[in-house]
Amino acid sequence: MNDRRPAPALEVKGLDVYYGHSHALQSVDLTLDTGVFSVVGRNGMGKTTLCKAIMGLVRASSGSIRIRGEEATRLNPARIARLGVGYVPQGRRLWRSLTVDEHLALAGGLRRGAWTIERIYDTFPRLAERKNNGGNQLSGGEQQMLAISRALLTNPQLLIMDEPTEGLAPVIVAQVEDMLLRLGDEGDMSVLVIEQNIGVATAVSRNVAIMVNGRINRIIDSARLATDRELQQRLLGVGTHGADERTPARAEAAGTPQPERKGPARIYVSNPVLPTRWSQPVPIARIEAAARTQSVAVTRLEEATRTRREPATSRTSGPPVVLVVGTLDTKGAELRFIRDIVAGSGLRTRLVDVSTGGKAASCDVTAQEIALNHGRGGSGVFGADRGASVTAMAEAFERWLCRQSNIAGIISAGGSGGASLVAPGMRALPIGVPKLIISSVASGDVGPYVGPADITMMYSVTDVQGLNSISRTVLGNGAHAMVGMAKARLEGQTGKQRDTGAHLPAIGITMFGVTTPAVQKIAADLREDFECLVFHATGVGGRSMEKLVESGQLAGVIDLTTTEVCDLLMGGVFPATDDRFGAIIRSRVPYVGSVGALDMVNFGAPDTIPERYRQRKFHIHNPQVTLMRTTPEENERMGRWIGERLNQMDGPVRFFLAEGGVSALDAPGQPFWDPDADTALFRALEQTVRQTGNRQIIRIKRNINDPEFTAAIVSAFRPLLGRAGGRRRVAR
Numbered sequence: 001m002n003d004r005r006p007a008p009a010l011e012v013k014g015l016d017v018y019y020g021h022s023h024a025l026q027s028v029d030l031t032l033d034t035g036v037f038s039v040v041g042r043n044g045m046g047k048t049t050l051c052k053a054i055m056g057l058v059r060a061s062s063g064s065i066r067i068r069g070e071e072a073t074r075l076n077p078a079r080i081a082r083l084g085v086g087y088v089p090q091g092r093r094l095w096r097s098l099t100v101d102e103h104l105a106l107a108g109g110l111r112r113g114a115w116t117i118e119r120i121y122d123t124f125p126r127l128a129e130r131k132n133n134g135g136n137q138l139s140g141g142e143q144q145m146l147a148i149s150r151a152l153l154t155n156p157q158l159l160i161m162d163e164p165t166e167g168l169a170p171v172i173v174a175q176v177e178d179m180l181l182r183l184g185d186e187g188d189m190s191v192l193v194i195e196q197n198i199g200v201a202t203a204v205s206r207n208v209a210i211m212v213n214g215r216i217n218r219i220i221d222s223a224r225l226a227t228d229r230e231l232q233q234r235l236l237g238v239g240t241h242g243a244d245e246r247t248p249a250r251a252e253a254a255g256t257p258q259p260e261r262k263g264p265a266r267i268y269v270s271n272p273v274l275p276t277r278w279s280q281p282v283p284i285a286r287i288e289a290a291a292r293t294q295s296v297a298v299t300r301l302e303e304a305t306r307t308r309r310e311p312a313t314s315r316t317s318g319p320p321v322v323l324v325v326g327t328l329d330t331k332g333a334e335l336r337f338i339r340d341i342v343a344g345s346g347l348r349t350r351l352v353d354v355s356t357g358g359k360a361a362s363c364d365v366t367a368q369e370i371a372l373n374h375g376r377g378g379s380g381v382f383g384a385d386r387g388a389s390v391t392a393m394a395e396a397f398e399r400w401l402c403r404q405s406n407i408a409g410i411i412s413a414g415g416s417g418g419a420s421l422v423a424p425g426m427r428a429l430p431i432g433v434p435k436l437i438i439s440s441v442a443s444g445d446v447g448p449y450v451g452p453a454d455i456t457m458m459y460s461v462t463d464v465q466g467l468n469s470i471s472r473t474v475l476g477n478g479a480h481a482m483v484g485m486a487k488a489r490l491e492g493q494t495g496k497q498r499d500t501g502a503h504l505p506a507i508g509i510t511m512f513g514v515t516t517p518a519v520q521k522i523a524a525d526l527r528e529d530f531e532c533l534v535f536h537a538t539g540v541g542g543r544s545m546e547k548l549v550e551s552g553q554l555a556g557v558i559d560l561t562t563t564e565v566c567d568l569l570m571g572g573v574f575p576a577t578d579d580r581f582g583a584i585i586r587s588r589v590p591y592v593g594s595v596g597a598l599d600m601v602n603f604g605a606p607d608t609i610p611e612r613y614r615q616r617k618f619h620i621h622n623p624q625v626t627l628m629r630t631t632p633e634e635n636e637r638m639g640r641w642i643g644e645r646l647n648q649m650d651g652p653v654r655f656f657l658a659e660g661g662v663s664a665l666d667a668p669g670q671p672f673w674d675p676d677a678d679t680a681l682f683r684a685l686e687q688t689v690r691q692t693g694n695r696q697i698i699r700i701k702r703n704i705n706d707p708e709f710t711a712a713i714v715s716a717f718r719p720l721l722g723r724a725g726g727r728r729r730v731a732r
Contacts, residue, residue: 007069008033009158009190010054015063017046017053024049026214028063032158036184036191038201038222041211047194048090050211051162054192055087056080067158084111086156090163090194092147094135101131103150113155114188118690120149122648123179141172148176159183162194173200180204202226320408321348322486325397325422327414328353328361334413334464334475341479347408347486354397354421356389358382365400373399394421401425409434409486413464413475416441419449419457427453430551434485438478440464452543456481505555505721506531508545512561513621514663515596517705518713519560525714530555530721537561537597539574546583556590556721558713560704563597565638566630571610572601581645588651590720592713595657596704598638598681599666599674600627619671627665629672632680639684646689653695654716657682660703667703 010032017025025046030039041047052058054065056077065073067083081087094103104117121128124145130138138146144164151159164180165173177200183191184204195201201208202222210217210225225231324339328351335351343349350364360366371381374396381392401410407429412422419439426435427450435455442457449457458478462470507530511519523532533548535541542564548554564576584591603609603626606618617629630638646653659682665672682699689697698716702709 007066009068010192011064011066011069012050012054013064013066015050015053015065016061017049017058018061019049024214025053025060028214028216030209030216032190032192034190036180036193036205037207037209038193038195038205039209039211039216040195040198040201040225043196045211046214047211048162049214051087051089051160051192051194054080054160055085081154084155084157086151086154086159086189088147088151088159088161088164090166092143094138094143094146096136097134099132099134100127100138100146103135103146104153107150107153111155115152115155117153120153122650124149125648144172144176148179157189159189159191160194161191163196164193165195165197165200173197176200177203198226198232319348320406320486320490321350322408322482323350323352323401323404323410325352325354325410325412325425326418327355327421328363328367329355329357329359331414331418331464332361333467334471337467337472338411338413338475338479338482341476342411342483342486345480345483345487347483352397354393354418356382356386356393367393370400371396373397373403390417390421394424397421398425398428402428407433408490409436409482411436411438411478411482413438413460413478415439415464418464423449423451423455426455427451427547429453431548431553432489432551434482434489436478436482436485438464438475447540452540452547504529504531506533506548506553507556507558507717508548508554509534509558510537510542510545510561510596511535512537512563512597512663514600514665515561515704517664518596518710521707521710522558522560522713525710526717529718537563537574539564539567539576542576542580546580549583549587549589552587554589556717557584557592558717559584559591559593560713561596562593562642563600563602565642566598566601566634569638569641570601570628570630570634572628573604574602581642581649584651585645585648588649590652590717591649591654592717592720593642593646593653593655594704594713595662595678595681595685597663598635599630599662599672599677601630602627617672619665627672629674630677632677635677635681636684639681640688643685643688646685646695649695651694652720654720655685655689655697656709656713656716657685657697657699658704658709659699659701660706660709662704664703664705 008031010030012028012030015025015028016023028046028050030050039047039050049058053060054072056072056075056079060073063073064071067080067085070083072080072083075083098106101117104120108117121131126142127145127149130142135143135146148161148164151161165176180191180193180200181204183189193201193204202225206222207219208222208225209219220231322342324335324342326335328335339349339351352365352370353361353363353367354370355361355367358367360368367381368378371378371393374380374392381389381396383389383392401407402425410422410426410429410433412418412426414421414437416439419437419441422437426437429435431454435453436458437449437455438458438460439449440460440463441449442459446457449455458474458481460471461474462468464471464475467475507526509519509522509532511534519534523534526532533545533554535545545554545557545559549557562580564574565580566572567575568577568580600619603613605624606620606626609618609626609628613628616631619627619629621627646655659678661667661670661673662678662681663672664670666678667673686697689695691697698712700709700712
């Protein structure tokens with residue numbers, strides 16, 4: 001029996017590198033078996049030299065470098081690349097004159113494997129949009145995507161990335177983090193990451209090596225490094241902004257546990273230029289100017305991967321807290337009145353300011369801290385244009401709120417401006433988290449504020465402008481309602497933790513009137529094994545279903561009725577958004593879809609139909625709903641649109657084509673029966689979708705409401721749930 005373990009992906013022993021008389025690397029020892037491994041350190045500590053030595057770009061004076069057991073110390077870079085080593089250099093090193101497509105074509109022929117140009121474009125859709133642009137016509141984030149893609153296309157067994165997040169916007173940093181986590185999960189390649197961003201380094205790897213003066217000072221558990229501020233400051237020269245009232249040492253001395261830090265943190269590098277023996281201390285002003293904002297809260301690898309698989313509602317950090325949010329510069333008295341009632345009930349509260357005036361206010365979370373979550377920081381939020389400031393603050397608050405994982409409820413009070421500030425963030429929270437807005441706009445059309453979320457809006461009666469007998473009553477009712485919702489939910493979660501039997505896993509099914517028989521049959525067949533949640537495909541219905549997918553509360557989706565795409569592309573009254581299917585793409589839940597009701601566009605009464613459509617085929621569903629039959633050209637357009645999104649789904653996908661008609665009206669003898677239009681739809685889907693073993697288009701010679709068609713849907717759906725990990729107990 002052969003018990004030999006496979007050779008490590010990378011093994012470095014006693015490595016020494018000199019630049020002239022300068023000893024850059026000093027007896028470096030490093031082993032990477034599988035997964036992702038991070039190396040951190042200040043500037044000038046030898047991290048980039050280590051990368052170059054592994055790639056053969058600088059010559060080692062002594063020591064050994066082995067790639068999968070093969071000696072590579074004296075090999076040239078081309079030979080090392082052929083051993084299966086990919087390299088993402090610091091600074092990207094792209095050709096200015098070559099397009100994105102040409103860059104990828106050059107890299108694509110070195111080694112065959114899972115990474116193809118098509119997969120690159122699926123992973124980085126922005127590159128697909130810029131495929132004909134030259135390297136010098138890309139933004140910094142796009143250039144980094146291209147540099148990473150170029151390395152992945154070589155299908156390496158070992159990928160070396162030198163400062164992959166340097167100079168990137170927070171949203172791009174998050175994409176790089178997610179990609180590294182996926183590579184670690186897949187296990188097909190090992191990744192060595194050189195980073196200065198502590199948040200990134202500790203999020204993507206279980207252990208982190210710290211380089212000091214050309215040596216590996218220590219290899220430390222990422223969770224310990226993430227929480228040990230003193231160690232970060234001593235070995236890495238980084239610290240946090242002075243907003244912390246207590247240092248770690250004082251907190252430990254007091255014997256109190258340190259709360260998990262949320263939101264952005266400032267990272268300071270004590271030597272922003274390569275030091276020499278004659279270097280003088282760097283002025284404080286220069287260090288401050290070179291500081292960066294850490295993009296995300298520090299998360300351990302196992303926690304980060306788990307967040308994609310568990311419902312967001314089940315993740316907690318610290319005691320549950322009710323957020324009281326609003327513009328304290330104009331609504332301070334009202335918000336504090338609400339806060340005092342909630343706190344008086346025994347619930348923990350945090351008062352959050354989202355004012356855009358730039359003035360400091362007494363609260364738990366300042367507007368300045370919220371503004372740091374904007375892509376351009378405070379300068380992108382506080383400006384002379386009030387409308388732009390409100391929009392920017394809403395974006396920053398949404399990002400900040402998504403990083404809070406212990407929210408028991410959130411309540412706000414204000415006018416239209418205040419509601420528009422907090423509503424996007426509330427919509428981003430999982431379904432089930434209590435959300436309440438008390439506002440003077442709550443008696444009108446609240447759709448733009450509520451969207452697909454379970455936000456409760458309460459009319460304030462008087463304007464939210466000072467405390468009086470009416471406002472105290474209304475605000476008090478809202479505060480007590482929040483207390484009741486929050487306590488009931490917390491008690492329910494405690495009960496579920498004791499109840500190991502819990503609920504059946506929930507699945508989402510989309511339905512329209514003309515696909516009702518099919519949905520009823522599917523739900524009846526699956527009822528014993530799944531909790532079937534049916535969503536009316538009226539625009540907001542599809543968004544609500546995808547909201548639950550994003551929240552991790554659906555184990556799978558049967559998207560039988562995709563008709564909202566018709567109204568999106570043709571201007572109907574029940575449109576999807578451009579992000580239709582986006583939650584499926586991001587979450588990778590099992591997906592069974594179909595072409596339900598893609599034969600019709602919805603309008604109101606006949607006199608509301610746009611002039612350009614007046615000569616088309618219509619069916620009056622009722623006096624207030626008029627249906628328009630789609631044409632072959634429109635169906636071809638919809639087929640391409642849906643197919644492009646199916647191509648972006650990495651989870652299991654089965655998409656069914658009903659050759660006997662896509663709705664109750666699209667059947668022989670019915671008003672919308674049009675085989676030519678259906679054929680155009682099916683042909684466009686089959687030509688667009690890149691079919692694999694995991695992504696399939698399936699034709700059924702039946703109408704969508706026929707029992708044989710629904711039986712095929714059910715038969716395809718059950719195995720996908722098994723492949724995704726069996727029945728999942730879903731927290732709600």
